[in-house]
Amino acid sequence: MIKLDPTRKFFISEDLIGYADKLIEEGTFRRRVDLLLVGFSYAVKNQIQPADEYQRHELIYVNNLKDALLPIEATANWYARKLGYQLENDSQLLEFICEVGIAGTRSLQDLWRERRKSQIQWDVLQFVTESDNLK
Secondary structure, eight states: OOOOOTTSEEEEEGGGHHHHHHHHHTTSOSSHHHHHHHHHHHHHHTTOOOOOOOOEEEEEEGGGGGGGHHHHHHHHHHHHHHHTOOOOSHHHHHHHHHHHHHHHHHHHHHHTTTOOHHHHHHHHHHHHHOOOOOO
16 A cells, blocks of 8 residues: 655646635634635545546645555555556655545535535535445
8 A cells, every 4th residue: 555655745627726724714614724624535436536637736745644655545445446546656655545535525616615514514524424435
């Protein structure tokens, strides 16, 4: 299993920054990276392909999420294999995680366009507590 380099940074697409900041301002999420990782989870659950067009906006160092890295790395390695991607190194793994997260976040942005904080948080709660296993 490929592991992430703790000195690299997660990134999100520039087109999602305003939306991420709006959700942070409303108290829906604490950090932009939280939205990215919810988007990553949503994309994996719904088998969404990684984004191929984006302008990169760096977020936080990988090391800042050290307690959560193992499930992120394991899921990303599994999902890449499922989609037929051959990841060779930590840089490609990080790119894959962020590109999948961007694609998932864009889908969630469309889904959540007219929803309020409580509705979005309910959706996230329902999403993470669903009993469906990864297939």
